[in-house]
Amino acid sequence: MPKINASTVAEHRAQQREALIGAAIDILVNEGAAAVTPAAVGARAGLARSSVYQYFDSSAALLATITEEAFRRSNEALTRAMATAKGPLERVEAFFAESLRLGAEGAHRPAVALMNAGLPPACQQRLMELHLDQ
Known part of the structure; x- marks a missing residue:
């Protein structure tokens, strides 16, 4: 039986899922979209490939997540950054400051990697729709 390193099974599963997402992002950014496979992600996260399938049913599901x-x-x-702003100017300033911070931290690296992955136009369009829907 696998060892659970959390106070509850739900917390353990959430931690495992986050580890898999982190591993998938690392592979995507450093090796490209084609390298994001359940086997590679599992190996990077320290889990068996079969364990990855408990969270994601395919490479496409990993990329979508x-x-x-x-x-x-x-x-x-x-x-959060704009919530405490007083007035339109402060909201715009908060938006741009937070956007710059996110960029500096590399939050946009997965999106850049996916846009440069040579995905079919329909997939790129869906990525943009996901962004606009959020």
Whole structure:
């Protein structure tokens, strides 16, 4: 039976999922979209390939999750940054300051890697729609 390193099974699963997403992002950014496979992601995260399938059913599901999580996290950070701004000018300043911070931290690296991955136009369009929907 696998060792659980959390106080609950749900917390353990959340930690494992985050580790897999982190591993997938690292592979995507450094090796490209084609290298994001369940076997490679599992190896990078220290899990068996079969364990990866408990969280993601394919390489495409991993890439979709990377994209969704990157946009969700960035949008949450922007919302938090603008929440305390007083007036339109402060909101614009907060938006740009947070955008620059996110860029400096590399939050946009997965999106850049995917846009440069030579994905079919329909996939690139869907990435842009995901971004706009967030």
